[in-house]
Amino acid sequence: MELCNILSKAQCEKVLEKYTGNREFSIKRYWINPLQSQLDGLMCEQYFLKIHYQVRDEDKTVQFFFKVLNEANPVMYEITRNIYAFEKESFYYETVVPLLKSKGLSCSYVPKSYFSEPFVIVLEDVAQRSFKCTPKNKPLDLEHCKKCLETLAKFHAEPILYELVTSDELGKIYSFNDEFSEILEDKVFSAEENGATRFMKCSIKGLFFLIDLIPENGISKTDFKTALQAVLDAIMASQENSTGFRSSLLHGDLWSNNFLFRYENNEIADCALVDFQTLKYGPPSLDVLQFVLTNTRKSFREQHQVELLKHYYRCFSSLLMARGFQPEKVLSETEFYKSCKAFTVPAKIHSVVDRCITFLSDDDHQDAAKSEETFANYLFEDRGRYIVRGFEANEAYRELMIEDVTELRDMIFAT
Structure with missing residues (x-):
């Protein structure tokens, strides 16, 4: 499965709406990258979500952390x-x-939490604040x-x-x-x-x-x-x-x-x-x-x-x-x-x-x-x-x- 299919554009819009507090934006592109090997996250698959968006002719990029249920491992x-x-x-x-x-x-x-649906949770990437x-x-x-x-x-x-x-x-x-x-x-x-x-x-x-x-x-x-x-x-x-x-x-x-x-x-x-x-x-x-x-x-x-x-x-x-x-x-x-x-x-x-x-x-x-x-x-x-x-x-x-x-x-x- 393509990584971009893990989260839809509509879901990314919900994330960004909560992040910005409004809907006055347009998403230009978004990327999803795996966080790490899954040895430390067997109960879930962990990713970074990066969204490039535009607000009143200004381009911005923001990164989030998110996890999804690990359905690839039946035991976990x-x-x-x-x-x-x-x-x-x-x-x-x-x-x-x-x-x-x-x-x-x-x-x-x-x-901070920005999105939650069954088995998908999108959170603030606190690494962006040097944690x-x-x-x-x-x-x-x-x-x-x-x-x-x-x-x-x-x-x-x-x-x-x-x-x-x-x-x-x-x-x-x-x-x-x-x-x-x-x-x-x-x-x-x-x-x-x-x-x-x-x-x-x-x-x-x-x-x-x-x-x-x-x-x-x-x-x-x-x-x-x-x-x-x-x-x-x-x-x-x-x-x-x-x-x-x-x-x-x-x-x-x-x-x-x-x-x-x-x-x-x-x-x-x-x-x-x-x-x-x-x-x-x-x-x-x-x-x-x-x-x-x-x-x-x-x-x-x-x-x-x-x-x-x-x-x-x-x-x-x-x-x-x-x-x-x-x-x-x-x-x-x-x-x-x-x-x-x-x-x-x-x-x-x-x-x-x-x-x-x-x-x-x-x-x-x-x-x-x-x-x-x-x-x-x-x-x-x-x-x-x-x-x-x-x-x-x-x-x-x-x-x-x-x-x-x-x-x-x-x-x-x-x-």
Whole structure:
């Protein structure tokens, strides 16, 4: 298929109309170019859209970023549809952001949205404002962690502020989850049987493979597996119950590539958050812990985790106070730390499951994706052989997995 056929001229006109705020333009030409290899974007195909247009005899060119559903990969197509990935992202940009802005909230931490139809989303290309990723799979330093947590505090606080203001206006308690429970349901950690839950079960199976590779230290591998399974069973059972903690919208996929940074004079000037395909509802501590555990090393956390959690809560509480709400009555510091304690192990499991996949080499990913059959086997059946191969062949991968799984074991047996 010709790339220009991915988006029609009529769709480009809708994009440009929202971008310019009027229809006083004529499109002269538009181009579509692939963003990258699709190894990092398997759930969608990612492109740049460049439009050359004319306004009152003046020629202009603008570039956007957009993504479309990856129908060429049947396996990922199934998972993407199962978890409502496009529906969640479209919901965030087309419903949540306008609602937040209607109450004077900024949403300045996310790209602007210019077009959304089923399985097509066109966004601002923030690279045009000099935003960029940090190197893939490189641990974040303290400065980057703090800036990410400031951004995450805004992402969590603004939906809570919307709920508080709306509750005051309605004279009754309002929550996003009450109104939009279906789209905010967690489809990955779920009791239902679908492609996404099969993927997660295979990921957990891969974690058990790692346990067999990690040296014992006073706790047998059998006891470790039994205790881990009990924790997993408890996590799945708790999905149907209220946590009892103040909740907000959660991102759910907070590895470093979903944060983009803009720099001035070699310092971080701004940070943007992207990719809302796993949007859900729950305690902010789940996102905070997942972010910290996924993007830092243990030695760094031992030195800075308390500092980072305090930094997040200071930012979060200052946003509430700026709108006239008392943090102690919304999400007290005591409640925040209590929720962090409650969700440390679930967040660590999520982190280890993510990292044992994302830190595999590009060669391993390419080998798994060489055919539909091998890719399906990798996603749903046999993750273990890739993990074992990576563990045996890659010293950096082996060191990280030993560190992660040992820390998980310590957490489980400390509770």
